[in-house]
Amino acid sequence: MELLMISHLLGDFYFQTDNLARQKKASIVYTVNHCLIYCVVMYVVLGITTGKWIEYIACSLLAGVLHLVVDIIKCIIYKNGNFKKRDLMVFIMDQLAHIVILLVISRLYAIKFNICWIPGIIENHFESVNKLPVIIFAILLCGKPASVIVSLVFSLIPQTIEDADSKDGENVYRDVKEKDNNEKESDKLELKEEIKIGAWIGILEREIILILGLIGEYGAIGFVVAAKSLVRHSKFDKNPAFAEKYLVGTLLSSLIALLSIIMCLR
Numbered sequence: 151m152e153l154l155m156i157s158h159l160l161g162d163f164y165f166q167t168d169n170l171a172r173q174k175k176a177s178i179v180y181t182v183n184h185c186l187i188y189c190v191v192m193y194v195v196l197g198i199t200t201g202k203w204i205e206y207i208a209c210s211l212l213a214g215v216l217h218l219v220v221d222i223i224k225c226i227i228y229k230n231g232n233f234k235k236r237d238l239m240v241f242i243m244d245q246l247a248h249i250v251i252l253l254v255i256s257r258l259y260a261i262k263f264n265i266c267w268i269p270g271i272i273e274n275h276f277e278s279v280n281k282l283p284v285i286i287f288a289i290l291l292c293g294k295p296a297s298v299i300v301s302l303v304f305s306l307i308p309q310t311i312e313d314a315d316s317k318d319g320e321n322v323y324r325d326v327k328e329k330d331n332n333e334k335e336s337d338k339l340e341l342k343e344e345i346k347i348g349a350w351i352g353i354l355e356r357e358i359i360l361i362l363g364l365i366g367e368y369g370a371i372g373f374v375v376a377a378k379s380l381v382r383h384s385k386f387d388k389n390p391a392f393a394e395k396y397l398v399g400t401l402l403s404s405l406i407a408l409l410s411i412i413m414c415l416r
Contacts, residue, residue, distance in 0.1 A: 151252065151253065151256045151261075152263070152283035152284050152287055153195060153196060153200070153261055153283055154192070154196075154213070154252040154255060154256055154261065154285075155249075155287050155288055156195055156283060156287050156290060157191055157192035157195040157196065157213075158188075158192075158248060158252060159290040159291060159295055160186060160191050160195065160290065161188035161189075161191035161192055161217075162188060162217075162248070163282050163290075163293075163294045163295050163298065164290070164293075164294055165187050165188070166184055166187070166188075168194060170183070170184055171381075174221065174225065175225055175228050175229075178222065178225065179396060181218065181221050181222060181225060182218065182371060184221065185214050185215075185217050185218040186214065186274065186366065188213070188214055188217050189210050189213065189214025189217075190210075192209075192210045192213050193206060193210035193213065196209065196210065196261065199263055199283070200261060200262065200263065200326065203268065205259075206261070207310055208257070208260070208261045209255060209258075210229065212255060212258075213251070213252070213255055216251045217248060217251070220244065220247045220251070221244075224240065224244050227240070228240075228343050233352050237305060238302040238303065238305070238306065241298070241299075243300055246298075252413070258387075263283050264280070273355050281414065284413060284414050285364070285414050287413075288360060288410035288413055288414050289357065289360065291410055292353070292356035292359075292360050292407055292410055293353050293356075293357070294353070296352070296353070296356055296403065296407075297349045297352055297353055297404045299402070299406070300352060300399055300402055300403060301326060301349070303398065303399075303402060304395065304398075304399065307394070307395050307398060346354075348399075351378065355374060355375075355378060355400075355403055355404075355407075356403050356404075356406060356407040356410075357407075358374050359371050359374060359403075359404060359407035359408070360407050360410050360411060360414075361412075362374070363407070363408070363410075363411030363414075364411065364414060371404075375404065378400065379396075379400070396411060
């Protein structure tokens with residue numbers, strides 16, 4: 151199952167650009183392209199890690215076709231309803247459907263990790279090489295997938311205190327692009343750049359926490375969070391809404407990293 155999940159994270163997140171993810175909602179052609187990439191990625195990962203290139207052709211094709219079915223259903227849901235305010239819910243349901251499919255496939259195919267391809271020098275530095283797929287999965291999870299989750303949670307948080315007090319919370323879910331129609335283009339580009347930098351900081355934070363946890367340096371994790379807070383400290387007093395949003399993001403990132411550590415050490 152770990153190898154299937156690694157393939158899923160690579161195919162559904164790392165080999166799917168943000169532009170492709172947006173275009174999928176408008177055209178089925180891009181959805182098919184994504185699923186073809188997903189299928190190829192799964193086949194390559196299974197082939198490399200098991201050494202059985204022929205046996206897992208059907209497995210990869212099945213995973214790709216079922217992934218396509220789920221994505222088409224998601225596109226139909228988006229077209230026939232207003233789910234802009236429920237992106238997090240749709241994302242969770244979509245990922246749960248993919249995980250159930252992978253669970254069924256793992257029962258149909260006896261996929262076993264083959265350590266023969268691992269260089270001896272790497273094998274000697276792991277107490278249990280069989281845990282390597284779980285560690286790789288945790289590293290991938292703390293990267294782009296976790297960033298997507300954090301960004302979706304952020305979309306539910308008011309951008310300003312005025313948004314939080316607005317009637318019926320109409321402004322709570324407004325998109326960054328709709329924040330200020332009179333905003334200068336340079337300011338918009340600066341905001342986008344800041345969002346990208348924030349995402350990379352979050353990825354580095356989770357990966358560092360994961361590494362520290364895996365080597366048993368739990369005390370150093372606090373220094374990572376403290377260093378990040380020190381850099382952002384100047385904005386806390388000026389913008390209380392930013393401080394609350396920052397706290398949510400930091401705690402959520404830390405939670406994902408800590409759960410990944412527990413998964414690796416179990």
